[in-house]
Amino acid sequence: MKQDYVLHLADTHLILGQRLGEWCGHNVVLEQDIAMSNIALDLLGQCRSLYQYAAELGGNKQTEDQLAFLRGERQYKNHLLVEQPNGDFAFTIARQFFFDVYHQLLCEELVKCSDKQLQAIAEKSLKEVRYHLTWSSEWMIRLGDGTTESHQRLQTAVNELWMWTHELTTTASYEEALDVPRPSDFKAAWHAKVSAILKEATLEIPAESTKQAGGKEGVHTEHLGFILSEMQMMQRTYPGMTW
Template sequence: MEQSNNDHTALVDYVLHLADNNLILTQRNAAWCGHGPILEQDIAITNITLDLIGQARNFYQYAATLIGGDATEDSLAYLRNERSFKNCLLVEQPNGDWAQTVTKQFFYSVYQFLLYEQLQKSSDETLAAIAAKSLKEVTYHVTWSSDWVIRLGDGTTESQQRMQQAIDNLWNYTGELFEPAAYENSLHQQQIAPAIATLQPAWLQKVKEVFAEATLTIPENSFVQTGGKNGLHTEQLGYILTELQYLQRTYPGANW
C-alpha cells in the first residue's frame, strides 16, 4: 500500500513538473505579445506559446484527476506556492532581448522534442497521448527557434555578440534538464518516464550542429545550477507567480 502511495505521489509530481515547465515558459513568452520585433515574429512567438499553454492544460487536467478532490487545472496553476512548482530553472529565466528569448526557446524546444519522442511510448496512456499530440507542434518550434539562432548568430557583429551573451547567460541552467529528480527515476522504473539523462547526448549534438552553422560556441563553464525540479527556484519565479496568480489570489474564484 505504501509503495502504491509513493508511486501515486511520483506520478503527480512528474505530471506537475511537465505542466509547470510549459506554464512558466508561457508566462515569460506571453510578455512579448504586442512587443515582438516584427509583426510576423510577434505572431510566431505567441503561436508557439499558445501550443505550450494548450499542452500545459492537458497535463494540469490530468494532474487534477490524479489528485482528485477540489483540484482543477486552474487551482494547480493559480493557487500553488513557489516551492510547489517543479519547473526547470531554465524556463523561468528573464526574456532579456530577442536573442535571449529565442535561445531559451531553442534549448527548451530541442529538449521537449527529445523528451516527448520518448514519452509517447510511456506505459501511461494519458501521458503517451499528450506527448504524441504535442510532438507535432514542438517539431515546428524546433525549426523556428533553430532558424533564429542561425539567423542572429551568423548575422551582424552585434546580433552575434548578443546571441553569445544569451548562451553564456543561460548555459548553466541547461544541465538540470537532464538531471533526474527522484520522481523521474521512480517513474522510469515503471516505464512511465524516459531515462532523462540518456537524452543529453542527442540534445548536445543538435545544439552543436545549430551552433556550428550559427558561428556560436558552447561556454567552457560547465557548472550546473539545479533545484527547480524539486521546488528550489531562482529569485525569478516569485515575481512570475506574483503576476500570474495576482487575479485569483486577490479575487478568489473570479471568472470571465
C-alpha cells in the same frame, strides 16, 4: 509521485508560456510577435492537458486552475531555465532553442511510455514542438551567422544561459521511480543537436561551467516569485473566478 511528475511537466510549459506571452505587443517585428504568442498558446494548451491529468491523479481535490494558479513558489517544479527573464530578442531565442531541443526529445520518448494519457498528450504536442524547434533553430542560425551585433548578442545569451541548461537533462527522484523517460538518458542527444546548430550558427559552444539545478525539486531563482505574483493576481484577488 506521478502527480509530481505531471506537475513538473505542466509547470515548465506554463512558465515558459507566460514568459513568451510577455513579448506580446512588445516584440521587434509583428510577425515574430505573432510567432511567440502562437508558441506560448501551444505551450498553454499542452499545460492545460497536463494540469487536467494532474488534477485527476490527485483525485480531483484541486481543479486545473487551482493547480496552475494557487500553489506557492516552492510547489512549482519547472526547470530554472524557463523562468529566466526574457532579456533581449537573442536571449529569448536561445532560451527557446535550448528548451525546444529538450522538448522534442522528451515527447519522442513520452510517446513510448506506458502511461496512456501522457502518451496521448505527447503525441499531440510532438507535431507542434517540431515546428517550434524549426523556428528557433532558424533564428539561432540567422542571428548567430548574421551581423557582428547579432552574433555577439546571441553568443552572450548562449554563454549566460548555459548553466541553466544542465537541469534539462537531469533526472529527478520522481522520474527514477516511475516508468517515464529519464532526461539523463537523452543528455548526449541534446548536446549533439545543440552543438550542431551552434556550429552552423558560427557560435562557440560554452565550456563546462557552474551547473544550476533545483527547479524540478521546487527550489527556484528569485525570478519565479515575481512571475507568480503577476500570474496569480486574478485568482488571489477574486478567489475561485472562472472564465
